Amino acid sequence: MAGKDFYEVLGVPLGAAPEEIKKAYRRAALKHHPDRNPGNKEAEERFKEAAEAYSVLIDPDKKAVYDQYGSDGLRSQGYSGFDSSVFEDFEDILGNFFGFSFGDLFGTAERNRRRQPERGRDLALEMEISLEEAALGVEKEIKLTRHEKCSSCNGSKLRPGSRKSVCPACQGRGQIRYQQGFFTLSRTCSHCRGAGEIIASPCGECQGTGMIKEKTSLKIKIPAGMDNGTRLRVPGEGEAGEKDMPRGDLYVITRIRKHAFFEREKNDLSCEVPLSFAQAALGARIEVPTFEGNEVLKIPPGVQSGEVFRLKGKGIRDVDGRRKGDLYVKVIVTTPADLTKEQKSLLLKLAELRGETIDDVDKSVVLKVRNLFH
Numbered sequence: 262m263a264g265k266d267f268y269e270v271l272g273v274p275l276g277a278a279p280e281e282i283k284k285a286y287r288r289a290a291l292k293h294h295p296d297r298n299p300g301n302k303e304a305e306e307r308f309k310e311a312a313e314a315y316s317v318l319i320d321p322d323k324k325a326v327y328d329q330y331g332s333d334g335l336r337s338q339g340y341s342g343f344d345s346s347v348f349e350d351f352e353d354i355l356g357n358f359f360g361f362s363f364g365d366l367f368g369t370a371e372r373n374r375r376r377q378p379e380r381g382r383d384l385a386l387e388m389e390i391s392l393e394e395a396a397l398g399v400e401k402e403i404k405l406t407r408h409e410k411c412s413s414c415n416g417s418k419l420r421p422g423s424r425k426s427v428c429p430a431c432q433g434r435g436q437i438r439y440q441q442g443f444f445t446l447s448r449t450c451s452h453c454r455g456a457g458e459i460i461a462s463p464c465g466e467c468q469g470t471g472m473i474k475e476k477t478s479l480k481i482k483i484p485a486g487m488d489n490g491t492r493l494r495v496p497g498e499g500e501a502g503e504k505d506m507p508r509g510d511l512y513v514i515t516r517i518r519k520h521a522f523f524e525r526e527k528n529d530l531s532c533e534v535p536l537s538f539a540q541a542a543l544g545a546r547i548e549v550p551t552f553e554g555n556e557v558l559k560i561p562p563g564v565q566s567g568e569v570f571r572l573k574g575k576g577i578r579d580v581d582g583r584r585k586g587d588l589y590v591k592v593i594v595t596t597p598a599d600l601t602k603e604q605k606s607l608l609l610k611l612a613e614l615r616g617e618t619i620d621d622v623d624k625s626v627v628l629k630v631r632n633l634f635h
């Protein structure tokens with residue numbers, strides 16, 4: 262099939278969009294599909310051509326090489342033949358139309374299909390921490406149960422002294438081959454579950470699984486900046502892998518407890534602080550608590566209740582450590598409810614000086630809000 266123009270094969274113009282290429286390929290694949298053309302060698306060739314053309318034109322890198330240097334260019338760049346990811350792509354497009362792997366059709370699936378030892382599974386657990394711990398980072402001890410390699414059989418799954426035997430059903434291939442139409446297909450051997458070997462006398466300690474559940478405790482460093490639902494990856498602390506395969510990873514997902522004083526919005530914090538009438542009227546310097554010590558906030562004279570001040574960089578450090586959020590301080594002017602006689606008379610004096618009515622009916626409010634009613 263070398264030498265044929267891929268654009269011609271699919272019947273698309275140079276510069277066709279990926280959607281167009283996909284459509285054209287689907288059309289060609291369905292038309293020339295061997296099931297629809299039993300015994301037709303020509304159709305099978307067309308079918309393969311279309312698949313090859315598609316595998317090149319849909320891949321931006323391969324397409325660029327092909328557009329400039331043609332098929333020879335592809336081969337010199339090591340792009341010859343099909344790789345399995347391309348088959349996955351095809352299966353994705355054609356859905357379950359085929360019901361078998363493309364690898365079978367192209368004869369590239371001859372490599373050893375035995376189930377290989379797997380790396381350990383990842384584990385995930387949730388951990389609740391305080392807002393302060395989230396802001397500053399913390400070291401925590403966690404307890405968990407995870408699978409460890411069975412020490413009795415060293416993960417081999419075999420009773421010590423016994424051996425594995427070749428699976429009689431698949432003769433050790435892990436796959437059972439069968440004929441469908443003119444294709445030879447294969448499926449995973451159900452007798453050995455693809456392992457190619459069977460264990461006649463399994464290890465008693467782990468019931469032949471090679472793994473044993475064990476309780477363990479770990480010290481985990483939680484960096485500053487964790488938020489609700491942040492996933493922290495602790496490499497190599499998941500479950501043990503099979504044979505010599507590496508352990509899985511552990512993921513710690515943080516939940517942040519509500520704080521009595523601070524509210525958090527991403528990396529910003531906010532809080533409310535009380536201010537007396539005199540402080541609000543005259544201005545003041547007040548101390549505001551943060552997770553890294555107290556900060557002095559300068560309140561200008563004449564501030565109103567509910568006004569918000571920003572303390573830059575006094576929020577929470579971003580988890581990547583680069584920037585810090587801000588702290589928003591909302592001042593709430595509080596009214597004294599426990600005035601002494603002397604304080605009362607001073608306030609009355611102030612009201613008098615400002616022409617405010619205390620004992621009589623105050624008519625000025627109506628005047629002030631009148632225009633809001635019309």
Ligand SMILES: [Zn+2]
Pocket residue numbers: 411412413414415416417418419464465466467468469470471472
């Ligand atoms: Zn064992």
Ligand SMILES: [Zn+2]
Pocket residue numbers: 428429430431432433434435436450451452453454455456457458
């Ligand atoms: Zn088998």
